[in-house]
Amino acid sequence: MSNKLILVLNCGSSSLKGAVLDNDSGDVLLSCLAEKLSLSDAYITFKVNGEKHKVELADNPNHTGAVAALMEELKKHGLDSRIGAIGHRVVSGGELYSDSIVITEEVVAGIEKCIPLAPLHNPANLLGIRAAQDIFKGLPNVAVFDTAFHHSLPQHAYTYALPRELYRKYGLRRYGFHGTSYRYVADEAARFLGKDKNQLRMVIAHLGNGASIAAVANGKCQDTSMGLTPLEGLVMGTRSGDVDPSVFSFLAENAGMDIKQVTDMLNKKSGLLGISELSSDCRVIEEEAGKGHEGAKLALEVFAYRLAKYVGSMAVAAGGLDVLAFTGGIGENSNVIRSKVLGYLNFLGLKEDAKANEDARFGNSGVITTADSSAQAVVIPTNEELMIAHDTAKLSGL
Structure with missing residues (x-):
């Protein structure tokens, strides 16, 4: 078992999924799901060792409140000091990002630039990034993009039969999603089949x-x-x-x-x-x-x-x-x-x-x-x- 654990966050507009993983073994030590964020009855459910319990987020019913509650749960189980880095699922990196990347202010600006391509998802992903930076101070944060795996699409596959000016001006093209899943399954299918x-x-x-x-x-x-x-x-x-x-x-x-x-x-x-x-x-x-x-x-x-x-x-x-x-x-x-x-x-x-x-x-x-x-x-x-x-x-x- 690794001494340093990875916290993975996947944020929606009103939800937050989290998992603490041992990168060496792949074991999930703790998972959570926050729901109804931004509403007065927001809550987060934790699962540890197969047992679940629910925590109300009435005092701070947003993404930062959910991550703060997660930090408290980690402390209860002595896991907070073992978190080495935080990985974030980011839905769209547009044409800017073909690989995962350590998050800097420049990367945050890039994710913001891609909001028109994922108006429901990227803003929520950014909320999770900011919450993690605020609660887990000093730890590296990494963005892993759903779109990255599809950067290898040939031009004839990603081009819509629309006026090319729309692509040049607005980036109107096919991007694809679920790329992180495809990358995993492609590797695992080959391994499974030898x-x-x-x-x-x-x-x-x-x-x-x-x-x-x-x-x-x-x-x-x-x-x-x-x-x-x-x-x-x-x-x-x-x-x-x-x-x-x-x-x-x-x-x-x-x-x-x-x-x-x-x-x-x-x-x-x-x-x-x-x-x-x-x-x-x-x-x-x-x-x-x-x-x-x-x-x-x-x-x-x-x-x-x-x-x-x-x-x-x-x-x-x-x-x-x-x-x-x-x-x-x-x-x-x-x-x-x-x-x-x-x-x-x-x-x-x-x-x-x-x-x-x-x-x-x-x-x-x-x-x-x-x-x-x-x-x-x-x-x-x-x-x-x-x-x-x-x-x-x-x-x-x-």
């Missing part, structure tokens, strides 16, 4: 409430489904994924909706929730589909069909397909979704091993295709926190 990552043509599907897919060849990302924002691409929990852009004018003319209302609908009321009219939670939808609910059955089918189509397109970007990797909450646990996707891809020679698919759940890695398949489909649990911890330790000299 193969050289640089010799594999991989398609990786990160499936959760937010979902995307990426093509990786020669160890580098060649294309991905999310674009300027995390709205493009696959069907997600509440996000629509790809739609005809004319939906804006159609709904303005026919439903009297303005840009903000349509954007809100596409991000928060669509996807699995919108189709099923039940829930954004895939587990609920699978359960109700099993009972015959038509909306739930349609939601699963649309989700799987869109994903299968994207696997085909990402195989083009990768130059072929050796490995299809599923990860994220849905990718790791929904054998139903995986089975449907492999069914659509059967013409490519991907044949499901039903028992292996059933067994590869709840944190278990596994190959879920038969030995005579033309490519291997595999389930690989992601670990973004560990990837952030590794980068933070390396850049901090720990």
Whole structure:
């Protein structure tokens, strides 16, 4: 066990997720989740040794209050003096950052410059950075960007078919997200299969409430489904994924909706929730589909069909397909979704091993295709926190 631990923070506009990791072993010694930040009933829940307890944040119901409560919890367990550095998930580094970086005032300014590319996420990430700098004085802070892994996208993959002036003036292009997860899973899939990552043509599907897919060849990302924002691409929990852009004018003319209302609908009321009219939670939808609910059955089918189509397109970007990797909450646990996707891809020679698919759940890695398949489909649990911890330790000299 390392004497120096890494604190990983992932901040949303009204939430804060934290984990204290031993970078050498990967063990999580403490985790936390703060919710309802900026509201009077804000609170933070800690988990240590499998036991949870909740702390109210009424006196300071913001990100700084959450980090201060975290510091007090660390002191209770004698962990505060062992924190060596803090790693922060930052959603967008735009074209400025292709790698993780030690945070300076110049880097903070760079993250601020990227706010138009992630208006909901980057400001929250900055709140977490400032809170950590205030509470954990003197410790190095490192930014790990969701977009960094996608800097290898070729120009023809990141360019929208829009007037080029918009790219030159405003940086309007495809950036991609979930990059930290893709980087981890690409390495782990190759290790699990006993193969050289640089010799594999991989398609990786990160499936959760937010979902995307990426093509990786020669160890580098060649294309991905999310674009300027995390709205493009696959069907997600509440996000629509790809739609005809004319939906804006159609709904303005026919439903009297303005840009903000349509954007809100596409991000928060669509996807699995919108189709099923039940829930954004895939587990609920699978359960109700099993009972015959038509909306739930349609939601699963649309989700799987869109994903299968994207696997085909990402195989083009990768130059072929050796490995299809599923990860994220849905990718790791929904054998139903995986089975449907492999069914659509059967013409490519991907044949499901039903028992292996059933067994590869709840944190278990596994190959879920038969030995005579033309490519291997595999389930690989992601670990973004560990990837952030590794980068933070390396850049901090720990």
